[in-house]
Amino acid sequence: MELQIENVSKAFINDGNNHIVLGDVSFTVDEGQFVTLLGPSGCGKTTLLTIIAGFQSVSGGRVLLNGRQVTRPGPDRGFVFQNYALFPWMTVRDNILYPMKMSRVPAQEREQRLQELLAMAQLEGKEKLYPHQLSGGMKQRIAFIRALAGKPEVLLMDEPLGAIDFQMRQILQEELEALWLRDKTTVVMVTHDVDEAIYLSDRIIVMSARKGKILEDMPVELPRPRNRKNPKYVRSKEHLMDILKVAINTQPEQTEGVRKLQLACQKTASQ
Numbered sequence: 001m002e003l004q005i006e007n008v009s010k011a012f013i014n015d016g017n018n019h020i021v022l023g024d025v026s027f028t029v030d031e032g033q034f035v036t037l038l039g040p041s042g043c044g045k046t047t048l049l050t051i052i053a054g055f056q057s058v059s060g061g062r063v064l065l066n067g068r069q070v071t072r073p074g075p076d077r078g079f080v081f082q083n084y085a086l087f088p089w090m091t092v093r094d095n096i097l098y099p100m101k102m103s104r105v106p107a108q109e110r111e112q113r114l115q116e117l118l119a120m121a122q123l124e125g126k127e128k129l130y131p132h133q134l135s136g137g138m139k140q141r142i143a144f145i146r147a148l149a150g151k152p153e154v155l156l157m158d159e160p161l162g163a164i165d166f167q168m169r170q171i172l173q174e175e176l177e178a179l180w181l182r183d184k185t186t187v188v189m190v191t192h193d194v195d196e197a198i199y200l201s202d203r204i205i206v207m208s209a210r211k212g213k214i215l216e217d218m219p220v221e222l223p224r225p226r227n228r229k230n231p232k233y234v235r236s237k238e239h240l241m242d243i244l245k246v247a248i249n250t251q252p253e254q255t256e257g258v259r260k261l262q263l264a265c266q267k268t269a270s271q
């Protein structure tokens with residue numbers, strides 16, 4: 001399913017002042033592509049991802065999913081939250097069944113799908129446990145298969161491995177890739193980790209700290225699974241690190257979208 005981000009802008013009012021987080025962001029994600037949004041903390045990655053999810057509205061522009069405008073959350077989009085956000089009062093089983101019920105997977109199919117997903121994530125036999133009884137890595141895998149359970153067309157992941165220590169993180173990156181390769185769902189992932197972005201993505205979009213301006217839109221053309229010692233891998237990593245340094249300090253151009261938004265903000269402020 002094709003995902004189009006068209007001139008998306010977003011402003012928040014903080015302490016009575018308008019704060020433009022996303023100025024004028026546009027890009028298209030092709031069906032089956034694994035795209036990563038990379039950028040410094042506070043640059044608007046989560047804001048953009050939650051707009052795509054339909055959890056919050058745009059101030060300008062629009063998001064299209066296969067040509068249809070996104071206005072609210074829907075089962076066509078799965079979301080993995082930064083801190084997993086499993087329901088603590090539900091067992092593993094109920095956590096995974098929940099999105100299936102939401103997206104109206106027929107009751108007779110649910111059990112089979114549950115077992116498939118548990119097997120995929122190597123979590124067979126864990127279905128009666130509660131989230132607090134699981135390790136960080138298990139919770140992460142459950143958050144991931146829960147997001148897949150409703151058969152979304154697009155999988156949105158906000159720093160899905162952010163809370164996981166370095167070694168476990170590399171193992172989970174491999175698992176995540178293997179899971180993704182099975183059904184090639186369209187993915188938009190957010191991270192601030194350059195290595196993770198290169199290891200997993202078909203394409204990396206680097207956002208600047210100011211108004212989410214896109215500084216680079218880079219394909220990653222390395223065979224999977226990726227070898228971190230491949231000179232091309234190492235070069236890509238250095239290149240992205242350099243861009244990230246710029247990303248922290250970039251002043252965006254005054255595009256038409258930003259001007260319009262600033263004008264609209266001034267109007268609301270003076271009312």
Ligand SMILES: Nc1ncnc2c1ncn2[C@@H]1O[C@H](COP(=O)(O)OP(=O)(O)O)[C@@H](O)[C@H]1O
Nearest residue numbers: 012013014021040041042043044045046047048
């Ligand atoms: N609901 C909100 N109200 C006001 N400001 C917000 C809100 N959500 C995010 N922001 C601000 O928007 C900016 C971008 O936040 P976020 O999208 O979470 O960044 P990132 O995920 O890249 O770290 C931050 O300055 C943050 O304080």
Ligand SMILES: [Mg+2]
Nearest residue numbers: 045046047158
């Ligand atoms: Mg964030």
